[in-house]
Amino acid sequence: MVLAPLGIMVMIWALGGRLRWPKEMIWGLIALVYVAAFSLQFVLPAGNPAPWAIFGGMAALVGAYAFGLARLKARVAPEPVATTPQGTFRDAELERYARHIVLRELGGPGQKKLKNAKVLVIGAGGLGSPVLMYLAAAGVGTIGVIDDDTVDHSNLQRQVIHRDEAIDTPKVHSAAAVMRALNPYIEVRPYQRRLTADLAKELFVDYDVIMDGTDNFETRYLGNAAAVALGKPYISGALAQWEGQLSVFDPARGGPCYQCIFPEAPAAGLAPSCSEAGVVAPLPGIIGTMMALEAVKLITGAGHILRGEMLIYDGLYGETRKIKLATRADCPICQNRAA
Secondary structure: OOHHHHHHHHHHHHHHHHOOOOHHHHHHHHHHHHHHHHHHHHHOOOOOHHHHHHHHHHHHHHHHHHHHHHHHHHHOOOOOOOOOOOOOOOHHHHHHOHHHHOOOOOHHHHHHHHHHOEEEEEOOOOOHHHHHHHHHHHOOOEEEEEOOOEOOHHHHHOOOOOOHHHOOOEHHHHHHHHHHHHOOOOEEEEEOOOOOHHHHHHHHOOOOEEEEOOOOHHHHHHHHHHHHHHOOOEEEEEEEEOEEEEEEEOHHHOOOOHHHHOOOOOOOOOOOOHHHHOEOOHHHHHHHHHHHHHHHHHHHOOOOOOEOEEEEEEOOOOEEEEEEOOOOOOOOOHHHHHO
């Protein structure tokens, strides 16, 4: 007598699961069979309600426990999922940036900062080439590049982002194509125009870091003034034959600006351009890569920033030195801003 109702209950459970009946319906039918079997124990001459009462009590305890557990889970608010404005990392990105993520100073949070960062590079030439390539490789989410020049045969000796087939094409588009091929998970914004004062104010506001890879003082002063006005860090590098230098100019965070250190452009002939004095091919790569490293540190907060310092590298003799830089009290750019 006991086994028959239990067999019916098991059949209802199995059949209901196979046919995908609602759980309320399955448990309702099982309860109906139980009530009928329990009631019959009082009517039949050989009935024994005790086993059924024990079975029902145990089932009630299990059901009460499951119900209470479900209520507790429902009351616990789920933790918010960490997201970024540009979305979460794809599996391929996690593998791509694995060597960054295992670095104690960067890790996942640092890589996410890089993904959310926006960096503008002025110039897609000797310094701009390694800067752009390593920013793209590092996973900086948005990279802007502004330059009005086209690729020339003489550029290819040191401007490694450009290819022979890109000769006579705009540098910004040549650079953008290589960057997108290098890392399809970033956004590249090419601006094929010359930087002007009005354009700088309009353009810089959209970026977190400004990087100067130009070869003329006019553009450096212009870029510095706009960056100071907007409180943006200005990473600048320069080259001359076998020697290069770089610094992070950031008055908004306690450092001097570019014009504090170079109040006036040198007289004609004292600072010849690369086309006039020449430059050894690997030197732009060395200085440009250091500039990209400063940008990565600046964005992620890792290490010591070259703020208030200038790093000078002499490639001919393999010597590196740093000098301290100080704010100039009569600087017309950053002191006016502070006032």
